[in-house]
C-alpha cells in the first residue's frame with residue numbers, strides 16, 4: 001500500500017469539486033474540462049467523468065452533449081422561484097409533521113439540531129450548509145408525504161448551491177435558533193405558530209442572499225486540485 005500516493009477515488013474528486021464551489025473558488029457557469037481536471041487530480045478521464053456524472057445527479061454540475069460539464073449557474077429568477085416553491089410546500093410539511101410525528105421522530109429532529117449546533121460551534125461552514133438543508137429534508141421525511149419528499153429532494157441540493165453561490169461567505173445558511181423554534185412549535189402542536197415560523201425562516205434565508213452577478217476569475221486548476 002502506498003497510502004501517501006493513493007490516487008483519489010471518484011467520491012473524493014466529487015467532494016473536492018463540491019468544496020471548491022461551496023467555498024466560492026469555482027464560480028457558477030465555469031467549464032469543468034475533463035482533461036484539465038484529469039491532469040490536476042492525476043487520474044484518468046474516466047474517473048473525472050464518473051465524478052462529474054455524480055455531481056450532475058446532485059444538481060451541482062450541468063452536462064451538455066458535445067460541450068462538456070459546467071458548474072450549474074442558477075439565475076436570480078430561478079433562485080426566487082425556488083424559494084417561492086418552498087414557501088408553498090413547507091407549511092404543509094409543518095402541518096403534516098404535527099399531525100404524524102411520534103416521539104422517535106422528535107428525538108431524531110432534536111439529534112439533528114444538536115449536530116447543527118455542534119457544526120456552528122466549530123465554525124464548519126460547509127457542514128453547516130449541508131446540515132441546514134438536511135434539516136428540511138428530515139422534516140419532510142417526518143411529515144410523511146412521499147410526493148412532497150421527492151420534491152424536496154430536488155429542491156434542497158439546489159437551495160444549498162444557491163446559498164453557497166449567492167450569500168456573503170460569513171452569513172449562516174439558516175439563521176441560528178430558527179430550526180429549534182420550529183421544532184419547539186411542532187412539539188407543542190401549535191400549528192399556526194409553526195407555519196408562521198417556517199415562512200419567516202424561509203424569508204430570512206432568501207433575504208440573506210446577494211442575488212447579483214458572480215464575477216469571473218482566473219483558475220489555477222493544478223494548484224487547486226494537484
Ligand SMILES: [Zn+2]
Nearest residue numbers: 132135174179
Ligand atoms: Zn432552515
